[in-house]
Amino acid sequence: MDAIAQVVLAGLIMGGVYALIALGLNLIYGTMRLLNVAHGELIMFGAFAAYWMYTINQLSPLFSLLLVAVGSALFGIFIFFCLFNPLLKRSQSQDMMAANSLLIFFALSIIMQNIAVFFWGANLRSYTYMSKVIHLAGVPVTANRLLSFAIGVVLCLGCYLLIQKTLVGKAIRAVIQDRECCKLMGINVNKIYIISFAISFAMAGVAGVLLSMYYVFSPFMGLPYTVIAFIVVILGGMGNVGGSLLAGFILGLVSSVGTALTSPGLESVISYLIFILVVLFKPKGIFGKGF
């Protein structure tokens, strides 16, 4: 009984992070139809930033969370203006824009990965913060996990409410549904793009900080997380923000249970297998298009 509870709890905690990661990825996909393959590298930078601030300046990850969020958002805006804005203006077709931006994101991921290796070396890192074990209804869990889960869920819900309830959110949803129409209706589509980039980058950075509190990280951690984010986004429906939330938790549970039933060595194999099957057979997601 305890073993099952532990697996489920681990799955839920993982799922919270997955949802957070996927939400950010899906925002850019939804509004701009672009796949950010450097998403995992943003997470990695967030983790290393938290590590740096904690080990050098004794800065609590809870504080660096804010700094990373702001820093990542600014980085997103910077990237948008330097690279994507000119590309958007130049591209004649959506296909061309998609192909070009994919290459740009690839380039960014390579650059970020190697900058990280240069500064921090290729080894796995970690630090201890709030690692006290708490018993939650008899199931042992470290405090940092619970804390990061709580923050993750709050952020996800916050983002969801932002999109569902505010005026900006309404505009974002409109752009997700039909960009051309939005342009004609006088919505400043570019502004929505910038907001998407900022939120998406910030969420990735924050996810990195949260992960770093209880997980090991290295410059090469990016790609697996990007792939996980893709799985969640595709499962939940491309451009479907609510779907991402749900799919994140589902994938967290499935992979936690799957790994528990088979072997930890198969974790990557299982997640890639799910990914392949989803792209091949359910490219439109399991919840369809709506919210």
Added chain:
Amino acid sequence: MILQGKGLTKQFTGLLALADVDMCLRENEVLGIMGPNGAGKTTLFNLLSGYHRPTRGNITLLQTDITFFKPYQIVKMGLARTFQLVRPFQELSVLQNVMVGSVFGPGRKVSMAEGEKVALEILEFVELSHRARALGKTLNIQERKRLEIARALASNPRVLLLDEVLAGLTPTESQEAVVLIRKIREEKNISIIMVEHVMKALMELSDRLVVLNYGRKIAEGTPDEVIQEKEVIKAYLGEKTSA
């Protein structure tokens, strides 16, 4: 009877695009399809050319049931189509564009050399020879429309589906295109189905008209007969309210 569709029905999720439409095309005939936007004209074309599978109904081309054929098989059977949004192969030359049709379109295997010869003849026929070496993306709208027709002709069809080839042309260009369509019919012995919004041209060119509205066939007959039909007038002009 060269092409026949029976009981053609296409159901998209939440939308009945085409409901139980019968149509036929006779040898060396021009059949016009008209109807307001969303009437099902493009869906009909997509069914005939294999881009969609009908939910119900069947299609016969030259005594062969082609209902479940793929687009590339249907071309080889002798039915070619153009697209409403003309899309030349951007990075290929005009000649290569036409060669795709002349090499792969016919039912038998055609060599590159033979395909090139045919393509040059077709370009001559549609008066585009002077642009043969230009890249597809450099053409203007009129040239694109001609290239679109040339590619389809190059596949040596018995039936040609023209999807709004006059749209976007100036009145002069449009008149030239009408002349070209006449020429195709007379010199190539090809039967044509055309969807067109330019009513004048449709009246001028068609032997018969089929009128669609909300996915149903509401009238069929010679142009003169069809414009007298109450249903047609209602569909196009709306019901007359109190004067």
Added chain:
Amino acid sequence: MHMQAYVKPVAIALIMLSLLLVPQFATTYTTSVILNILMWIGLVTSWLILAGFTGYISLGHGAFLGIGAYFVASYWQILPFPILILLSGLICVFVAAVVGYPVLRVKGPYFVILTLGLSEFVKYSLVYYEVNIRGTVGRILLRTPSLENLYYWVLVICLLSIATAYLIKRSRFGLALMSIKDDEDAAEALGVNAALAKWKAFAISAFFPGMIGAVMAMRWTYIDPYTVFNPMMSFQVTITAFLGGIAYVHGPIIGATMLTLLSQSLWARYPNFYMIALGVILIFIVMFLPQGLAGLLSKINVPGFIKDVFKNVSSPERRKEL
């Protein structure tokens, strides 16, 4: 005019001759650098058979290299080397043929990430197999052929891939592939069996990395899944292709030469800078040089001689001929 007709064959003959003589006269270092250049040319050219003609950008090309290398590592000293090379190529063709059918239905960015996912899947499956079933990490190859021997193998494979790409470009098959790139629906409307054409192109393009992987395994002498299935190989193939210019058959030659020389000067001392430079180059190409270096070359006024050498190889020229 008559003179110019001779320039191209003579130039090509000279280049071939010097490539043949490299191991005899050059130092070991130079030979290995040129071998690397040839390897990349072969990889990129074969990648272009799918990506260049049809626009289906695969990030799984490196996986075929890995499969070839692993196959050889498993059967080294059991089967003769030439047969191993050929079999490696054929196995990759087989794998591509099996995988290709469902995978090639997926389009655009989905196809790109799917191929990446597939290659990572193969990698982690092999890692699992090696660690948990065989109880090893990697494999060491002993008594491998000499550098000179390997050099000639790579040269042959590289030339074969160029010849294949060149022949396809001028064939019916090439025309079908190029029409798919611009507009798959329109191509089908004109009688092109797009699914079949893509499938064939994918299978053919897998042949060469399989063989190259087989030869390179002999060069590396140590094989483990993480290194031979490193996604960076696939990324680098893509970047090299875009740097050279994907619309040109001679693009890979330019791109591979440039990048290999860059890597030789940076890799040994600053491997990270080399990778960062790759990323920056890629961004630069996308932003400012969409046709790649070959495209740049065809625009600027290069000496007539160089232009002549490439004349029949590059696509726009070929188009003008038509």
